[in-house]
Amino acid sequence: MxxxxxxxxxxxxxxxxxxxxxxxxxxxxxxxxxxxxxxxxxxxxxxxxxxxxxxxxxxxxxxxxxxxxxxxxxxxxxxxxxxxxxxxxxxxxxxxxxxxxxxxxxxxxxxxxxxxxxxxxxxxxxxxxxxxxxxxxxxxxxxxxxxxxxxxxxxxxxxxxxxxxxxxxxxxxxxxxxxxxxxxxxxxxxxxENKPLRKLKLYGKLLEKVELFLNDKLAIIAMDKEHSTLLEDNSEIISLQMQIDTIEVGAFLKEVDDGIKISLRSKDKVDVRAIAEIFGGGGHEKASGILLRDMHDIEKAKKALINVLEKELI
Amino acid sequence: MxxxxxxxxxxxxxxxxxxxxxxxxxxxxxxxxxxxxxxxxxxxxxxxxxxxxxxxxxxxxxxxxxxxxxxxxxxxxxxxxxxxxxxxxxxxxxxxxxxxxxxxxxxxxxxxxxxxxxxxxxxxxxxxxxxxxxxxxxxxxxxxxxxxxxxxxxxxxxxxxxxxxxxxxxxxxxxxxxxxxxxxxxxxxxxxENKPLRKLKLYGKLLEKVELFLNDKLAIIAMDKEHSTLLEDNSEIISLQMQIDTIEVGAFLKEVDDGIKISLRSKDKVDVRAIAEIFGGGGHEKASGILLRDMHDIEKAKKALINVLEKELI
The missing domain is CATH 3.90.1640.10 (inorganic pyrophosphatase (n-terminal core))
Structure with missing residues (x-):
């Protein structure tokens, strides 16, 4: 100093x-x-x-x-x-x-x-x-x-x-x-604590769409392109999703022009950087990201992710 | 000591x-x-x-x-x-x-x-x-x-x-x-940050139902009896509603057996205890409550509330 x-x-x-x-x-x-x-x-x-x-x-x-x-x-x-x-x-x-x-x-x-x-x-x-x-x-x-x-x-x-x-x-x-x-x-x-109503309503809609997999240890929100353009910043909705009591991992899937973007978060036990790396992504143990380039089938992307996480969570 | x-x-x-x-x-x-x-x-x-x-x-x-x-x-x-x-x-x-x-x-x-x-x-x-x-x-x-x-x-x-x-x-x-x-x-x-999924989904549904009145300064969520029984504690959903950037007052209306319960919150300018007292309720300046006994028409309750708040917010 x-x-x-x-x-x-x-x-x-x-x-x-x-x-x-x-x-x-x-x-x-x-x-x-x-x-x-x-x-x-x-x-x-x-x-x-x-x-x-x-x-x-x-x-x-x-x-x-x-x-x-x-x-x-x-x-x-x-x-x-x-x-x-x-x-x-x-x-x-x-x-x-x-x-x-x-x-x-x-x-x-x-x-x-x-x-x-x-x-x-x-x-x-x-x-x-x-x-x-x-x-x-x-x-x-x-x-x-x-x-x-x-x-x-x-x-x-x-x-x-x-x-x-x-x-x-x-x-x-x-x-x-x-x-x-x-x-x-x-x-x-x-x-x-300062949000436009349209953002809060979009959060409402997305929270209703949360799906649980793998004995309720994985939560997924998948957002289509129409809604993607409305949401500049994923971090708040991901934090809300991570509040689900049963889950270890939260995934947020989003259609973008060049493919599907996945944000992964982990509470404690799973190293989501390792998961992201399997798909060519990267990040930290508790927060990582993936871009599935040229992939446009969100259901397929979900299945691929669930497959890989099954080994960690079951 | x-x-x-x-x-x-x-x-x-x-x-x-x-x-x-x-x-x-x-x-x-x-x-x-x-x-x-x-x-x-x-x-x-x-x-x-x-x-x-x-x-x-x-x-x-x-x-x-x-x-x-x-x-x-x-x-x-x-x-x-x-x-x-x-x-x-x-x-x-x-x-x-x-x-x-x-x-x-x-x-x-x-x-x-x-x-x-x-x-x-x-x-x-x-x-x-x-x-x-x-x-x-x-x-x-x-x-x-x-x-x-x-x-x-x-x-x-x-x-x-x-x-x-x-x-x-x-x-x-x-x-x-x-x-x-x-x-x-x-x-x-x-x-x-520890919620069952059904609670988060209910929050999602309620957030989608938020309505704004009085130049967007009043937000209201009205919950019917069916959903009321699912929600033991209003405080979290009210906090979420209070995050709307434009509002001064947030109201949460809930059908209960003996009438309609209203929870009021104020950000800064309105004394919601005074508002509650008009309807026979009470509380604090920033948080108060009302029970409209034997009232079962939620639209009527909303209108009565908007009427009283109009003087404060417009």
Whole structure:
């Protein structure tokens, strides 16, 4: 951390960026850091080729983020990249021959250490946690705007303190942040409980279509093309499906132009990466994905999947 | 707190109880306290006329709770009542002329101070928080069993740290509890994400039936008698309905034998207690209830409700 604070203290003008398609941790960390650095007299700003998703526009100063301002300004002394595992995914456009140092701050175990200075704390539940500690070591006094940003970062990356990445430090920091008086129940509602009715109705329709197989240990939702176009993001409906008490594995099948996409989730016992690999897919033990290219028969895809999972679940 | 610890230290045999229809806070607090007191050599046990709901049976030592063991044993020196606002709602059967002291430990502002000793901390998010502090002041060392109980108490009463009752202390205590190494993600899944498929399908059906009124500020789900019998608990479906982005008020109408039951929830602007009172109901500003006795026409009930809410929402 010392190298990071030293570099920051030496720099008057600091650009901040994050990974492409920024989420709550990327945006909250970046905005919180920007506001904190301004409090100690730095010119700090965000560079990004991504728009701020509507759901995060409640965060302070998001109107400053413009997708056509993705390059560092002249006379910028350093660039801080937050929450981004590899150089290819950086949202800002950085010419490393022109700016030194690039400071890489992240919590992902897969981080490729692409910075001139790398601070990767894999014990942190969110990059927001690291930014909190960084601001503390720079003697920045928390205020409600910074707290709003960092609290958002932490709850999006920990699923509101329920993922195993949550630690005692996470809670300690969350406690300090809510002490500033932020309306954290409103932040929860804004991020997690804010859906258009058509989405909720589509979830309703899909939940009615859930089918159980293999002694009720496998749940499948299969969605045809007509509905696929309505649903941009599968993660919520998959989470709902995973709440079924009897299941070990949940599969979500979706017709797309070039075939059938399958998302797999596992509760405990099955390594769904291994299952995905059988079909040429990949991912993690608990969450993986497959594209059955040129396959358009959803019943056939279901049968193939059930066949492979039978060995694991029966 | 001193009077409480003094009394406990003087007692060899301690009965613990809670409110009727115990929830996660009542059960978690009671079991955590029981296990903690046993660690300092006390005979501690739970008295209850209620069964432990299935969802909480994962907690340690629940098999000791039997609904036919609701009276204190002979030679019990004191009874501790947890999380219970008034004497009528106590689950254990206590004859106050026979046992002294009755120690009343609670966090509800409405607590009627019915104990010989009353410790009511309305700043605590959950009675589990108070029990944590009590065990600390009795020098009980936390272990995973106690931590599991108290963590459950806290997350059920704070909605996983999202309700406004959550404080920095809540987070501090949660951090200390997870330090013991409990599998807290599993506790979250067990309590919040564990539903029979038929329930999820019923939610699906009900979500499809949501109707919006008054410039999309009022959402209504109306459930007929046939489905009413399938749904014991409305709270989850109401929470799902309240996620609709445009609404201020959510109403859930349900046909029951003696009329139509209405549950009202408000996001921010409308005092739904006042609305309920117009129909002879009651409750809180953000959550209230009505029974339209002898009314069996659900469309008529909807219209009456829309009429009254029109003044508030348009």
């Amino acid at each position: 010392n190298k990071v604070t030293e570099s920051i203290l030496k720099s008057d003008s600091i650009a901040i960026t994050y990974h492409q398609s920024p989420d709550g941790d990327a945006l909250g960390s970046a905005l919180g850091l920007m506001l904190g650095l301004r409090k100690i007299g730095k010119e700090a700003y965000i560079i990004s080729r991504d728009k701020v998703p509507g759901i995060y526009r409640f965060l302070p100063n998001t109107e400053e983020i413009k997708e056509n301002a993705s390059c560092p300004k002249k006379n910028t002394h350093c660039v801080i990249v937050l929450d981004c595992g590899n150089v290819e995914r950086i949202s800002g456009k950085i010419d490393k021959s022109k700016i030194n140092p690039v400071i890489n701050i992240d919590h992902h175990i897969s981080n490729s250490k692409y910075g001139d200075i790398n601070y990767v704390d894999t014990m942190a539940s969110a990059t927001g946690e690291i930014v909190y500690n960084l601001l503390k070591s720079l003697d920045v006094v928390m205020d409600t705007d910074i707290a709003k940003c960092l609290y958002t970062a932490i709850i999006t990356d920990t699923g509101s303190f329920k993922y195993s990445s949550t630690t005692a430090s996470t809670h300690l920091i969350a406690g300090e942040l809510i002490k500033t008086g932020i309306d954290f129940p409103l932040i929860h509602r804004t991020i997690f | 001193n009077k409480v610890t003094e009394s406990i230290l003087k007692s060899d045999s301690i009965a613990i109880t809670y409110h009727q229809s115990p929830d996660g806070d009542a059960l978690g607090s009671a079991l955590g306290l029981m296990l903690g007191l046993r660690k300092i050599g006390k005979e501690a046990y739970i008295i209850s006329r209620d069964k432990v709901p299935g969802i909480y049976r994962f907690l340690p030592n629940t098999e000791e709770i039997k609904e036919n063991a609701s009276c204190p044993k002979k030679n019990t020196h004191c009874v501790i009542v947890l999380d219970c606002g008034n004497v009528e709602r106590i689950s254990g059967k206590i004859d106050k002329s026979k046992i002294n002291p009755v120690i009343n430990i609670d966090h509800h502002i409405s607590n009627s101070k019915y104990g010989d000793i009353n410790y009511v901390d309305t700043m605590a998010s959950a009675t589990g928080e108070i029990v944590y502090n009590l065990l600390k002041s009795l020098d009980v060392v936390m272990d995973t069993d106690i931590a599991k109980c108290l963590y459950t108490a806290i997350i059920t009463d704070t909605g996983s740290f999202k309700y406004s009752s959550t404080t920095a202390s809540t987070h501090l205590i949660a951090g200390e509890l997870i330090k013991t190494g409990i599998d807290f993600p599993l506790i979250h899944r067990t309590i919040f």
